[in-house]
Amino acid sequence: MRWQHDWMDALQRTAGAPPGLREARDTARFEVYRASFDANLGQALRDTYPVVNRLVGEGFFGQVARAYLRAHPSRSGDLHEYGAEFASFLAVQDWGVDLPYLPDVARLEWLTHQAFHAADAEPLGLAALAGLPFESYSGLGLLPSVRLMHSEFPVHRIWQVNQQSWAGDAAVRLDAGGVRLAVSREGLEIVLLPMETQAYALARALFERGSLDAASEAMTDADSLGRALHALIGAGLVAATGTHRNNQ
């Protein structure tokens, strides 16, 4: 159906209607479709990236959203999948704004978006761990909502002070340095947990390989493995059965 390609092309242009419309007035009326195309997908992006929107302002975000829509159109009938490449899009384009941390903030927001919709699972507590037979340790894995990122910027702090509910000090010291971060969902709430190097390394290995059995070789010795595992469980990031990831 050639005409559907014509329509999609016309929606992505900034003016003009596709061929095949009946009346002269239909050219003006086609603008309603283009306006709603930009508005719907712009709003979807804004809903997923509220902190980026707040940092750059509504008007500028709208411009970036229109450019993103043309560079990375939606490839799913589920609007929640739209916007996955936004962070890398922000990173490769020069937008003339001096916000070097913006792509990392976007990356973090995409991870919180994934965590929000991930499958429910009960975290394993330290007390429950004590009751597990040793053989079951190999099956331990991360909760389905856990996502990980490393940034050169204090993105967790930038995210936090830009939440609508934030009432504390809004200052962020960029020279505070970077962070290794676990994003997770506790009940219905998104939580961001800065992590120590070793615990982060184990979490990364668990994320990539699924279960403790496969991940343990990422650790140098049994002691650091034990400490890192203790930290992850203490932070509520571990599930008894290695629910594997990468599938939201």
Add this chain to the structure above:
Amino acid sequence: MLARRPSLAFLEVHSENYFGAGGPPHHHLEQLRQDYPLSLHGVGLSLGSGDPLDTGHLAKLKQLAERYQPALVSDHLCWTSVDGTHAHDLLPLPFTRGMARHVAARIRQVQDALGRRILVENASAYVAFAESEMSEWAFVNEVIEAADCLLLLDVNNVYVNAVNHGFDARDYLGAMPSERVAEIHLAGFDTDERAQCLVDTHGKPVHEPVWTLYRETVRRIGPRPTLIEWDADIPPLDVLLDEAAKANAILEQIDALAA
């Protein structure tokens, strides 16, 4: 909604908003499902697209239907995607025999996969196609007969199209087969001054001429589950409940007349 649990005949949600595996959306919907029958109203099947039907999308819908056991499952008589690129807008179709066959075959495919009949909703349209060879109501009839599916009759969309394309809404509504109308939608529209047409925005109260058409429709075909669609500039819950109560009062009147 969760705190008040108002008395309502059913709730309707956009299916795709629950395509995620878990989290707050399911947490809330599961609680509401305990107290209300549910209608799953999709916007992403792209029934009129020239692409092959998205079986991944369909599988998620099937899973969702198994989880929530909805009373109704619906999508739109429109297209939303081509070549795997999605516009996320309910785009219009030319009213041709070929298109009616094409959409009907895809509706059948969906019904076979889900193991149930679905409802398709008549869409609003701001432009007309030169190649259309029949009226919209003839097209709708042809599709739902060929697909053996049900109709979600959006009275506001009929009114919007009647004004935009210059036909009598009563010709359209009178041609809808009552035995296939399984649900009715009501909504508000806006007027686009530049494009000089009505736009189905779902951001306003239901307009008076639409209430009149609704009254006439249920008088003719009998009461049907009726939903107020209001998903842009959402007002306080009480405003929505008032609109729903207004529709209920009309349905009860018709019931009383029939008794």
